[in-house]
Amino acid sequence: LWAGGDFDEAGLKAALEEFSGIKRRFECYINTPKGVYIDDYAHHPRELEAAIRSIRGMFPERKLTVAFQPHLYTRTRDFAGDFSRALSLADNVLLLPIYPARELPIEGVTSQMLLADITVPCEIVPKAELAQRVAEIETDVMVTFGAGDIDRECDKVAEVVGAKTLA
DSSP states (O other), X not given: OEETTEEOHHHHHHHHHHOOOOTTSSEEEEXXXXXXXEEEOOOXXXXXXXXXXXXXXXXXXXXXXXXXXXXXXXXXXXXXXXXXXXXXXXXXXXEOOOBOTTOOOOTTOSTHHHHTTXXXXXXXXXXXXXXXXXXXXXXXXXXXXXXXXXXXXXXXXXXHHHHHHHO
């Protein structure tokens, strides 16, 4: 795009035409008056808090359900209290098991350890059952968070949320 200090306008136009957007950062799958579904890569307590507060501002007075897949045993252990406080900003929380990435399990470190300090209804849900659980609960704003493989469930969750908007 820059050649020897000169601006390449044609190159910039071509690059912009090919740009498909940013994946997994506040990616909105559904946004209707009856239902919203957003997916986000957030996997640190500050990111979760910022995203949840933003969603609250965008959709005030709507029931917000958050599904969160913790990423790494060490991060979950080190920030457990901060995760619980951030997740408590939602109305309902679905916790998936920890995505280990490059780590081996640490004894006693599980998603279960976050439950005690989350102040809103919360439950552990296996990743494979996430879409089904979303179908069973009452919510009109659904958000999935995590840096692991929770994104593999996005299409299924979007299908469930979409079906609810037609009901």
